[in-house]
Amino acid sequence: MHLTDLDLLFWAAGFLENLGLLFVLWYRRRARSFPFFTALITLIVIKTVVLYFVLHYGSKDSYFYTYWSLTVLDTTLQLCVVYEIASRVFKPLDVWADDVRSSYAWLLGLSLCIAFGLTWLASPPARTWMQAFATKGNLFAAVLQSELFVAMMALSMDARLPWRTHVAKIAQGLGAYSLLGVLIETGHSYFGVGRQLPGFLILSHIRMAAYLVCVNYWIINLWRAERPARIMTSEMREKMFALQTLVEYDLQDLRSRKKL
């Protein structure tokens, strides 16, 4: 497979920026808060290295199978990140908020139906069934992710659940990237995939450029400190439990009212 200078530039820039993001995640101790997100970035770094060596020393088939195997893992981890973000927003007290649980399940079901519907409509011009399956799979994942990010945003606003700064920044980056991903996967489904197609190359470069913007956005925002944490220690939880059960004020208030 022949790579142009631009391809190599994107590849090298992506690799270095992902390493930079990993450094920020570990050095600023964000990895513990976002294990799936850290795992996703780690996988992308590993994927870049592995594919580089397979491309140079492996066969065309081995590159194909390695690429798509790692892409499936990548997509799975992206969905795990969606879950990670949802659990940070909708589990303010370490359990799913009662009032959003059913709405979230309902929205998840609807999102899956829409993603299945759009994927079913797509008919990518592919040479092999695997290529068609992979193209449809990418479209499905992009549609589902973009839906889930918008659904989470709408649901949290409706229920008035706050987003912590870093969670919001990760979600904004992934949300914007997945929305663009829908457009790119639509292009792939329409034009087909393969480096011999000019449309495929342009879309790939747009995707890489957008990803680099996202990584820069995450590096800057995850480096910055967050507002005071709301995740409670056991001591704080006990304190809050005591606060909840304290009805001293209620009693004082009602006693004083009886005196009036």
Add this chain to the structure above:
Amino acid sequence: MNTHNFYFLGAIGIFLGALLLVAGYYYFQSRRRSSPANWEDLFAKLTWIDRNNIAEVALNLVDESGQPKAADDAGGMELSQMWKLIGGLDGLEVLERNSDVLIDLAFYVQQWYPEALAIAERLRLDARELKWHVARLQGAAQKGNLQVSFPFYAQRAVVSYYRMTRNLLSLYEAGNFSMLADLQRAL
């Protein structure tokens, strides 16, 4: 372009348009709601309510600690009396609006008092329950059977509000905040 592709691209276009509209709407909503507000601004949004009336209706159903009363002791208030004390459906709508402000107040405290999270969550859940009750009453009013539904929903809505205000006051009291006196007067 064949028919199949036409449908596919059309569906994607509608999907993306709808998604961007929803995202844009909620993004601007969140920007509007997160505009810097201080205690005084939020406090000014509260509508004054006679808390003795609220307590009288609420305590008809729950005890002083907010726990439900035994079936024999609960209820029994006349509809006309309850309607007068609460201020009718308008009174309940005031409660609903106030509950939104109370959550904003709780969020304001959370910014420098992280322990407020649990109380804020309880307030939020209570406020949503209150809205649910008011929505049912509004639905009943539209169908003309408010007389039947009112005692059932109104009293529970008031109980929700009562519990919520007690929670907020206990939060402020625990934090030794200077604005407690203002809050007590308003609630």
